[in-house]
Amino acid sequence: MSAPFKSDFLRTLDERGFIHQGSDLAGLDALAAKGEAIGYVGYDCTAPSLHIGNFLTMMMLYWLQQSGNKPITLMGGGTTMVGDPSGKDETRALRTVAEIEANKASIKGVFGKILRFGEGRTDAIMIDNADWLTELKWIGMLREVGRHFSVNRMLTMDSVRLRLEREQEMSFIEFNYMVAQSYDFVELARRTGCNLQMGGSDQWGNIVNGVDLGRRMGTHQLFALTTPLLTTASGAKMGKTAQGAVWLNAESFSPYDFWQYWRNTEDADVGKFLKLFTILPMHEIRRLEALQGAEINEAKKALANAATELLHGSAAAEAAAETARKTFEEGALAASLPTVEVARTEFEGMGLLTAFVRAGLVASTGEARRQVKAGGLRLNDAQVSDERATLSQRDLVEGVVKLSLGKKKHVLIRPA
């Protein structure tokens, strides 16, 4: 499946497993080899943080920049107001404009961790499609853009067809999403010379529609490139944990949790993830993924370190690694575990079940009771058997108590 690409950009993406589909890869290859690829990825503002799936496309932008081409991050301030039906069974509630703006502001910061922004030729730039989408005039839009869209063809696109086949409602506003996204591509081409759009495989239809629209509206040649849908080796969608998605913002998902997420990768996925989510050189990755049996834990730590460093910086990565080492390998108390402070007066005599709730390890005292029955709760590494137990000064070790759910989740309670 490996094509002999000339450009560093496509060669790197190819050997690291980023490429799912592309339009005219040879043409794109030639462009990228000359450093003339200007590629963008659009990010919807549906949540206050991007998640691990977005990390994948951010890495494509990273490699684009590293190979001497120009990346653009497009904030979907406008498209989020429409709502992307791709891959969804049903319409989601429309988000308020205020909510979208707040999300946008919260998301923006993460790109600076991976990309270099500035005025230079290969510096990244950030644009918001609300700038033009919200200004469009209905009739003018229909005459200039709408006439290029065949409804017959739109009905055959996966995002629409799957809804219809499952007899799920699809509103007109969602039906317009692909038009908006297609138009974005054209608008970006005109404004910035952009010639490449990348995204997840579920965006293929939206992207190639943009390529088509560009041709019909007379832009330069546009290209499409998508990544495979990420699943774990055991078939689960990637990026889901008990608490929810794996977020990229540290406030939503701590660097320690992020590190742990990678540390717990399934054996069969280690090589794949090293290639996609780290910038370790390929020869190092080949060595790591060749490890067998328990030795593969070394590769998982390398993955966790490298991915966390990329997103949160080396200090955070080292801290997370050290916390994990103390906690799991020495069984010692690591002061840097996630910590919840509780008023001193409240601490003395606090019900143990309540403490687990406060620590966020369980959702309710009811769940805590169940976990006690299942033997899943521990206080300072001793299994909890009495659900009526309370905390006192005597439980403090180095000024904290350690609460654990299962073998992996630990939180410290510190009276303050």
Next chain:
RNA sequence: GGGAGAGUGUCCCGAGCGGCAAAGGGGGCGGACUGUAAAUCCGCUGGCUAAGCCUUCGUAGGUUCGAGUCCUACCUCUCCCA
């Protein structure tokens, strides 16, 4: 506009003769086994000041000792006719 049907445990799908905190599955969590892996097996999967109490079946009323289940109105969706 006329007719027929559907909305169930706020993760999803889905059973539900008037006695129901409500079958079953998926997912998730915990336990055992391991290597902080996978697979497998077992348990759990409304809330609480917990042998008791409280809140849940689209919404609001009603019938009844008692309503997810019956009645009325309303909302939303699907299908057929116009």
